[in-house]
Amino acid sequence: MAGSSLWRFAVSPSANPALHLSTADLPPTQRRDWLHHVIGREYARVDITPPAQAELFNEMTIYPWQELRLSAIRSSSIGLYCPPCEPETASQDAYFAVVLLHGRYRLQQDGRAAELQAGDIALYDATRPHRIECPEPFAKLLVSVPRQLLQQRLAGVEHCSAVRIPGSGGLGAVTSDFLRSAARQADCIDTARFSPLAGQALDLLALTLSALRPGRFELADHRAQALSCIKRLIEARLADPELDSAAIAGAAGLSPRYINALFNAENTSLMRYVWQHRLQRCAEKLRSKHHAGRSLTEIALRWGFNDMSHFSRAFKRRYGCSPSDYRHMRG
Template sequence: MNSQLSTLQGQRFCTDDLPSSQRLNWLKEIIGREYANVDVSQIADEPVFNDMVIYPWLYGTRFSPIKTQPLQIERLSREPTEVSQDNYFAVMLIDGRYKLEQDGREVFLEKGEITLYDATQWHRITMPEPASKVIISIPRDYLKQRLSHVSELTAKKISVTSGIGAVTSHTLQTFASQLTTLDTLSFQSMFDPLIDMLTLSLNQLSPQSVELSRSQNTTLFHIKRYIDNHCHHPDLSPAIIANAVGFSVRYINHLFQTEHTSLMRYVTQQRLNRVYRRLHHQQSMHQTITELALEAGFNDMAHFSRVFKSQFGLSPRQLREHVKKEVYACANTN
């Protein structure tokens, strides 16, 4: 387990290491730091138990298998204290019972079912019996790039009896069960197909809200894929992209306008995501921030620093210092 955590740069947080009297407050602190500011309550007489592992994935997403004794978790009113908390959480129940309340709706999950909630808004989660679940935390801006109507999809249940929902649930359960056998490349390579499946499943919850036709959606997906694979080239321009994908710059910008952005803003976003991800990797600690920015496709450092802080709320240097502190704290804990 420990070697696999190291391989995938995961962190484990488990109440087993603490006296029973300290577990509830410790768990509240950990959830508040890693997920959202919450109040945690026992709903059973037995000692608090919670075992969570957090694996950093791509573009600021994180994959977290969690086992817990009965608990109720309620979002506190104060604002997120970390930029990393501005997320949507996709939850899949592996075992037990789970109720989510948000936006005036409540949803009850059974094994394999999936729902979504906004971590920054009020919500209440009730698990009345021992449960296992998987949380995928997805940065708000990243998910909104894929689903412009994502705010309408919270506290709704994805059907997993047939169709893409069933495929998504089965694949996620298999992926979670095989985590301890995966190397870093395999783990990272599963990001695109799993997030694509989750996006398609969420889209089915409110199909009337989809702003693109199926053919336009497919076209935009392929344009994004081309950009994702080539945005590290500093000379990537609208003309180069248009020539590569076979559509006019005007039409491509029309597609991006349906997601309230533009072609080159999307390119900049993907470059920022690359730097953000690299700043979280220990393997990149020896590189300067300028080197990371240049490798991502930026050639104007003043512009890079300005848009990075605007996007993530911290300067690149501040984020690096924050990551270093987390790595140091983790090393001391272990």
């Protein structure tokens, strides 16, 4: 089967923490309800049309990838329809970039339809109505990108949904090859080295998608560059407990008011952005087997939290459970 080598990671030891989910161990009568629940929890709330002439089968392996998630999915033929709905979880408030590995795949959204061939890419908005039709067994990669993150990188991204990006040449080929290679090597590269590839994946996706926008969408370059510079500065000093708005403004040579105005355009504030990214780093370490021996306090202190009660409250607000429960669920 074309692309079958990609699925070897599903049964091999992994250098990265991954969530493996499959219908294989369930009786056929329970598979549809189980899959409905899992897709709703991890991706989007959908109605499922199972295959007419075969048993429903679906398996997925989900890798946390900094702010992104990389999923490798293979399935029997299936139909999915997402009705109008509001996102209930952070995982649902996202754009999904599809890379088809093999099979037939039709994506419909916003009055557009994309018929994908192996290697092709398409984007869709998980929060808006969409329909996916796969009339035969298929395999795909799915890159989940938080809505806010992609919107800040690409003005007019809402005009890019359900448009086929050929994987046979140009930027589409570069991006498709990169994502497929990352998925093949995900179990061979440890988390510390695999995670930074997420930034390159996002850069490639944004660059590739930018060609699909109407010509009137142009980013305000000076503001975008200033914001990018500030975020790099924050990333470099994220573990510093003394990092506050004054320190960031001084290092960037800009006023705190101007910096907050830049972040306000993304519906957040400077320090909220800092705390969210610190929580994200802590969550990554709690998922990692390499940090299983470290205490919650060590991890929190490592990423700039010096008040454990504040850390626990903030973590529970962001992830819906305590840090210790999160570690046990993902372990």
